[in-house]
Structures are given as C-alpha cells and as structure tokens.
Amino acid sequence: MYVILVYDIGEKRVGKMLKLCRQYLNWIQNSVFEGEITEVKLKELLNKAKVIMNIEDDSIIVFSSRQEKWLDKQVIGKEKNDLDNML
C-alpha cells in the first residue's frame, strides 16, 4: 500500500526518528515521508517508532491508501530532495 507518514517529535528524539523512517519511506519534507510499504513493514516501522517516541508529547499520523493513483500530490516552493541527498 501507499502511505504518507507525518511526525511531530521532540527535538531530542527527532534525529533517531528521521533515521528510522528513512529506512522504510522516502523523505519528502521536514517531517513528512511517503512511499509504498507492506502492512507488515509498516507495523515493524511503527513498533520501532513507539520505542523512540514519548507517547505523551510526540505524535505520528499515517495516511494509507491501497493505491497511489488515488492521491494527487502538488508541491509549492522548495523541494526537499537536495537536502535528502546531503545527509
């Protein structure tokens, strides 16, 4: 399935979370990721994320769609790929 993952994570934990999410999905904006992923892999990602998160302060929202074609994407302003390549 196709997912969009957005997180809001405390500064101390954000580096770890970024590294984790990039192992599973494409980084498209500061705290936004997208990509094709299986349900099993998504569960694995979220289980690892929960270990990093402070459940009372942090949050992750995952939107999922069975097919990417059901979603259109429009980007205004700076595309994040340059940053992505630097790290």
Next chain:
Amino acid sequence: MYVILVYDIGEKRVGKMLKLCRQYLNWIQNSVFEGEITEVKLKELLNKAKVIMNIEDDSIIVFSSRQEKWLDKQVIGKEKNDLDNML
C-alpha cells in the same frame, strides 16, 4: 475533494500560515491539516499561502483525493485537538 496539507515554513512566517490554513482546513498536527475543500477554495488558499511563503526556503505539499474513504488514517501518540481548542 479531501486534502492533506503539510507545510515547512520559516519561524517568522509560520504564525500567519497557521492562521490562514485553519480558515480552510482542520489542524491535526503541528504542520499538518486535513479536510474537505473545493478546488476553487484550495486554489484561493494556495494563492494566499504563496504571498506569505518565501518560495526559496518554504514548502507546502498538498495530497488530494476525490474521496476521503480512499484513505485510512492512524494516529499514534498525542492527538493535537486539545491544542487546537486552546488557540
């Protein structure tokens, strides 16, 4: 149509952008909004957003779907609604 809007905006401009987006969509996470909106209203929102943005540093990504039912949403951790009501 149903949209998810995520922004990455410089600190100086983020207050204005938040205020603008909340006039059109529901605020669900720090820099994430969702909701039903017409194409005309979305265009209006994005035109106003471009005035606020610094196109070289800031970015907005809009995912849109003709039907909300094509997307599942899963929230892990803190739900942002309490904060939403405070402001």
